[in-house]
Amino acid sequence: MSPDAIAVQFLNGLAGASTLFLIAVGLSLIFGVTRIVNFAHGSFYMLGIYVAYSLVARFGGTVLGFWASLLVAALAVAVIGVVVELLLLRRIYHAPELFQLLATFAVVLIVRDATLALWGPEDLLGPRAPGLKGSVEILGRQFPQYDLALIFVGPAVLGLLWLVLTRTRFGILIRAATQDREMVGALGVNQAWLFTAVFALGAFLAAFGGALQAPREPANLGLDLVAIGEAFVVVVVGGMGSIPGAFLAAFIIAEIKAMCFAIGQTTIAGVSFSFSKLTLVVEFLVMAAVLIWRPWGLLGRPAAATRNPAEIEAPISPADARTRRFGFAVLALLIVLPAFAQAFPYTLVLSIDILIAVLFAASLHFIMGPGGMHSFGHAAYFGLGAYGAGLLVKQAGWSMETALVGAPLIAAAGALVFGWFCVRLSGVYLAMLTLAFAQIVWSVAFQWDDFTGGSNGIVGVWPAPWLSEKWAYYYLTLACAVAGVLLLWRVLLAPFGYAMRAGRDSPLRADAIGIDVFRVQWKAFMLAGLVCGVAGGLFAFSKGSISPEAIGVGRSIDGLIMVLLGGVQTLAGPVVGAGLFTWLSDLIAREFAYWRAALGLTILVLVLAFPLGVAGSVKRLFAREAA
Amino acid sequence: MTVLLKVEGLTKSFGGVRAVGNVSFEVTAGELLAMIGPNGAGKSTCFNMLNGQLAPDAGSIEFAGRQIVGLKPRAVWRLGVGRTFQITATFSSMTVRENVQVALLSHHGGLGGLWRRARDAHVDAADRLLERVGMREQGDRPCSVLAYGDLKRLELAVALANRPRLLLMDEPTAGMAPRERVALMALAAEIVRTDNIGVLFTEHDMDVVFAHANRVIVLNRGQLIAAGAPDAVRADAEVQRIYLGSRH
Amino acid sequence: MKRLSTTLAAALVAMAAAGTAPAQQKPIRIGEINSYKAQPAFLDPYKKGMDLALEEVNAAGGIGGRKIELVIRDDGGNPGDAVRVAEELVSRERVDLLAGGFLSHIGLALTDFAKQKKTFFLATEPLTDKIVWQNGNKYTFRLRASTYMQAAMLVPEAAKMKKKRWAVVYPNYEYGQSAVATFKEQLKKAQPDVEFVGEQAPPLGRIDAGAVVQALADAKPDAIFNVLFGADLARFVREGNTRGLFKGREVVSLLTGEPEYIDPLKDETPEGWLVTGYPWYGIDTPEHKAFFIAYHRKYNDYPRLGSVVGYATVKALAAGLKRANSTDTEKLIAAFRGLNFESPFGKVVFRAQDHQSTMGAYVGRTTVRGGKGEMKDYKYYDGAKFLPSDAEVKKMRPAD
Structure with missing residues (x-):
């Protein structure tokens, strides 16, 4: 590569930096x-x-x-x-x-x-800008x-x-x-x-x-999602709220990308490597590196303790008799559900998806609510579980049953590694580092064609014969979901759960009474990863295939939506939210051509009607009645 | 009289500004030592170094004969140093009793438990501690609804959970009504007496200081300028100069 | 006149049907799954094409007196949901067979679902070769000309260019990768001295066109093979034109002649690229004319390639169902093997050996006419001629 080529690529990077900066700066201001x-x-x-x-x-x-x-x-x-x-x-x-x-x-x-x-639906390419239609020659190249x-x-x-x-x-x-x-x-x-x-x-x-x-x-x-992804990365790398930081971050990311294209296909130590392919994930690599090195971004400052105007959540307590009765009734209903499979065959199919979503959302809520660690990348552990299960079956030749046990361990191992970095951070920076790790996992799955099947993923991951009937797989999923959710609830009511909440409520006080907040949060992260991995494994076998979407940003966001919709301050929140969101998405996608808008409007109605989340607001209502 | 805490040459600067410079003092068991000084004198900085929140630039802190510089707050706590904060730090999503239970669980090494219910742990001990600070009736109330004075008392109960030999109280009566202040300090004095522990506290209210402290040390601009019995300190010319007019 | 006759015929058939008992038979239900809202540019016209053919088939009396019914579902653009709606279609809607798919990985997930559930599946849009080869199975057939076929169609012309230094640019996912792999392999066979001097694989939908174009230019290739499409293509073309990348260079480009992709380029359309596509404005075979007139009459719009695929989907299914004379999966499979049907591109066969249809594509050069991008000098390439030998297929495709 000639110095001239690098110089002009540098200019390309500058143009890209301006673009990125403009995308990001408004987000930084608003945040x-x-x-x-x-x-x-x-x-x-x-x-x-x-x-x-x-x-x-x-x-x-x-x-x-x-x-x-x-x-x-x-x-x-x-x-x-x-x-x-x-x-x-x-x-x-x-x-x-x-x-x-x-x-x-x-x-x-x-x-x-x-x-x-x-x-x-058609892409709309506008005309060129009057007066700036052509190019100028710079170092022998048309710019x-x-x-x-x-x-x-x-x-x-x-x-x-x-x-x-x-x-x-x-x-x-x-x-x-x-x-x-x-x-x-x-x-x-x-x-x-x-x-x-x-x-x-x-x-x-x-x-x-x-x-x-x-x-x-x-x-x-497709521009909305591309832009929001880039904007978040730039804002976080630069430091939330720092406008010069956003500019610096935009500059760095755009230049690195331009240089990746400039280098192109290269042989390093005998291995051919395509730097242009690296641009798939390079901004997230930068973000992860920056956040590990500077937890508040390049030019950001440690945020003052957020004094959230929201009400502080009520103390949690074991379910009272009425709640217990209600819980048992729901469980009984779920157990007899397959009896109606003849009349409503789809119910089991949808229920399996809902139960998997419940497990996913409950594990996210565990670290996000009581743990106080907002994860924007929870799909990483879902994906590790799902891919883990698929790979154990396809590459390692394990049986379905053992793979289902192995999957959560792989997810927990991922959480162990990523959690070690993430729990050092807090607030939005923690959230974005979890996202960065999820994107890195995603890109590996997306790119490693020989091992993970690349963008196509892995197909042919079906349950063992004795579980291949819908009702059998349903019971397996139900058992795992109930066990997983009860385990998480139990832990939240146990001393460890209190230690977690102590670390969230007041890290200062927690430290002053001998709690190693880092260690507690790290363990919580792992436990959430483990349970989430179960959901991922169940997902893989229920669909018969697994593709990079299982780790995608979309799934992480779905998790957040479920938890928030149900109510982050209640234990039942993620369960209600996951059920409601999965059911609504399915129903609305079927009934409306413009299902996105219909789903969006439905969420808006719920948001305005239940500002504490559905479960949270209902609980409040009952509490008032009782009072 | 055993020396519990021995501080020598404690120094800390922030960006070239010396917050605490070469401060030395001791706290003995059974004594209530007040640290006073105008705003910005370096009292909180000093406290934060004592319990490990801040690393000093220089100096030594010995607790019960053991060097504790470099230890994390949780390690300092394990050695038997309790602390309350200027702005109360409690667990707002828990009940009053649960706040104390968490501290007790931590003291007894039980916070790793994943199964047993936390609210059933150390109930009696927690109630005894609450009783001691006069908060027993409020044990089931959410911590988030407490009045400020009650929060301060709760914090004291939490700080006592590990049976500390030394208690660091940063402005324990700030924000309290005068009557509450007297009651709280009387309580502290009683704990010092019965448990034979040492208490180091900072305080703005000179009436509180001179009514309860056994000894007083005075900081100004990071320097220790006087130390001694309350009456002697009150009579000190420099102390009077600093406080003249600054007492509100 | 024609309209009158079809209406008449339909009325006659309807009357005749009404008189006989089978007319009361319930319709044949086809479950169709696609990423309608994720890929609307391609799938809106696709759905229109399906609806048109459905109307025609039912107006002509349906299949053995039974009407065809489409039960359409959106898969939200992800395989997990696609499998769920597939189950919904099979279990609740009790459809007789499945069709659809656009994105490769969803196509593959449905392919495997068909195998697991022993359900007939016609993969309509997805291009990945794996659907009929590596992951092929007894229950799955595929309509559209695959990545391999389309790339292979371009190779003979590319070899004729006698360009030694080639650069490639493609979206970084399976479609781009396998198109480039096929193209490289086949071009090397046809022209052993070929050299690939540059390779750029930007992420799908997120190309940094300026940097990519310059990097390609700096590699100083004689010719470029492009697999970019959609918004990436538009960015690439505009930057390439401004920076003179295409001056004095041959460009061979996959799919660019399809209206879905060339239309947005308008007067920016580069001159003289060798592309596969669909020149609806100039195909004068009777099959296409009939299709075009009917489509234009119904929608007052010209068909896109998606329309052709959608239309052919229903026509192929109708032909298969008629031949099977049953909705039984095994009978359907037997009927589809070697099935002949009329598509707007002429006669198409579903090959028995790998279930791939021989539907081809048009290959030609791009040009600008009246401010719009079009193809010129195009020719229809029959898909049958651009498929590997039976022995090679056998090696790749697992036995049933």
């Missing part, structure tokens, strides 16, 4: 001020490019018309952001931590289908004028934001709120309007980032 993990950020980005496409098609013929179109597109999306904040988020700021994530997830689903309905312009847009936006943040009252408030939310209240500022304004600014920046891409890539329906 810094409101502490909302805004999944809809990618949707704002996608809407930005779609709206810009439509406007540019009409007014984009002139230089002025083109740039005005981009700005108007971003403003239009900012208005949508305001609507989302006012109608939705404002009602749930006092819900338990992370609950707002549910609402923004619903927004993602709705925006995706609305975009499909409005703009159609697009537009990319050159992009290189300057990123730093320009950074500069503008810096001015706003340091020279205006609004900016000073944003900075103050990022450092200490309560201080802003003390300054006599209307916090609600500050949140709305910041949310609008964040949406504007995301949409502007999207609009700027209109001349470079087609508007398409």
